[in-house]
Amino acid sequence: LPSLAEEVTAIWRRDPMAVAAGDRTYLVDIGRGIVEERFASLLGRSATILLITDSNVECLHGERIEAALRATGSRPVKVVFAAGEKQKQLATLGQIFDQAQRGGIDRTSPLIAVGGGVVTDIGGFAAATWMRGLRWIGVPTTLLGMVDASVGGKTAVDFGDAKNAVGAFWQPSAVVCDIDWLQTESKRNFVSALAEVVKTAIVGDAELFETLEQERELILQRDPDLLADVVRRCVRVKARIVALDERESGLRAVLNLGHTVGHALEAQGGYGRWTHGEAVSLGLLAALRLGQRLGFTALEVVSRAVGLLKTLGLPVWLADTDLKEAAELISYDKKRAGSMLRFVFVKGIGEVNCQSLLLEDLRDLMPILSD
Ligand SMILES: NC(=O)c1ccc[n+]([C@@H]2O[C@H](COP(=O)([O-])OP(=O)(O)OC[C@H]3O[C@@H](n4cnc5c(N)ncnc54)[C@H](O)[C@@H]3O)[C@@H](O)[C@H]2O)c1
Numbered sequence: 001l002p003s004l005a006e007e008v009t010a011i012w013r014r015d016p017m018a019v020a021a022g023d024r025t026y027l028v029d030i031g032r033g034i035v036e037e038r039f040a041s042l043l044g045r046s047a048t049i050l051l052i053t054d055s056n057v058e059c060l061h062g063e064r065i066e067a068a069l070r071a072t073g074s075r076p077v078k079v080v081f082a083a084g085e086k087q088k089q090l091a092t093l094g095q096i097f098d099q100a101q102r103g104g105i106d107r108t109s110p111l112i113a114v115g116g117g118v119v120t121d122i123g124g125f126a127a128a129t130w131m132r133g134l135r136w137i138g139v140p141t142t143l144l145g146m147v148d149a150s151v152g153g154k155t156a157v158d159f160g161d162a163k164n165a166v167g168a169f170w171q172p173s174a175v176v177c178d179i180d181w182l183q184t185e186s187k188r189n190f191v192s193a194l195a196e197v198v199k200t201a202i203v204g205d206a207e208l209f210e211t212l213e214q215e216r217e218l219i220l221q222r223d224p225d226l227l228a229d230v231v232r233r234c235v236r237v238k239a240r241i242v243a244l245d246e247r248e249s250g251l252r253a254v255l256n257l258g259h260t261v262g263h264a265l266e267a268q269g270g271y272g273r274w275t276h277g278e279a280v281s282l283g284l285l286a287a288l289r290l291g292q293r294l295g296f297t298a299l300e301v302v303s304r305a306v307g308l309l310k311t312l313g314l315p316v317w318l319a320d321t322d323l324k325e326a327a328e329l330i331s332y333d334k335k336r337a338g339s340m341l342r343f344v345f346v347k348g349i350g351e352v353n354c355q356s357l358l359l360e361d362l363r364d365l366m367p368i369l370s371d
């Protein structure tokens, strides 16, 4: 029998966060080396499991994942697709369903998606739709997957050029964030995800913002204990907001901070120039400067936020020409009200608010946001 101290240590090591989603409330476990123990208790005696992953994760961590699954006594039916956003499409879903059918995956079989946001988005959507819905466990292996895609229940694939055009809200039954995976993530992808971390701190956690300022070296060195804390705090902020607005009717819009201009810059660069996170960094910069210009944001706040983004290695330089082109690509909110758009401004670190802006006004103001 494990001693009390061992049990306490085990719980402390995984330190779960609850994500409230009505009767589909679930836990996000965050810790180091927790995947084996979590699989054992989450899967119980599931006979067959549909395991979804991509080629990079399979290559780096496939053995550990399969060993952990086999140790529970389950038989994994594995689907590995080529890594990258290009694969986040209906054809890959067909590939998954094909394997599911051949492997005898029925409604009692859980699905496990192990990988970055692409894998958890597509895996979650496969879970939402196969046999009208399987229970699924998200195992994010990238920083973005842990801090952003792990909460909110959004699952999707792209359709042509339209990102996340086909999808569903389908909550996982558990999410396991094993911080150890992050050691192998590419530098560019890791740093890009830090833009979402900074955004999350500005939206709702001033203390996290201070940690990022003070510990940036250790964070860039991927200190596991610090990263576990960062992931936990981001999950907490997003979970709090999403719990109040599960179907994205209003409040959740604050999470769009930096994304109105960010998405436009991403599109302007043809989705190849900037990663999503880099575009968000520039979008944050634009939102901060616009806020300053319109009197919502103090200069000191702008300097602090821009300083942090820069020291984390994120881009903070906007060219006039890029902004002019991007301005044309800013689109209306999904919930449009005439030609108005809801724009998220920074009031202070840990405090934002939404204001309606005329799209035309925003477009006119864009060039003044450059250096
Ligand atoms: N559902 C949501 O709420 C939500 C939120 C944010 C982002 N997303 C989606 O997430 C996707 C982006 O996520 P991402 O940045 O994780 O992209 P990704 O899944 O493409 O992963 C990035 C790259 O890292 C590789 N990789 C994954 N884990 C690794 C590891 N541990 N070590 C080494 N390499 C690893 C992948 O194979 C891929 O090449 C987008 O499709 C986006 O739409 C969804």
Ligand SMILES: [Zn+2]
Residues within 6 Å of the ligand: 196, 259, 276, 280
């Ligand atoms: Zn984003």
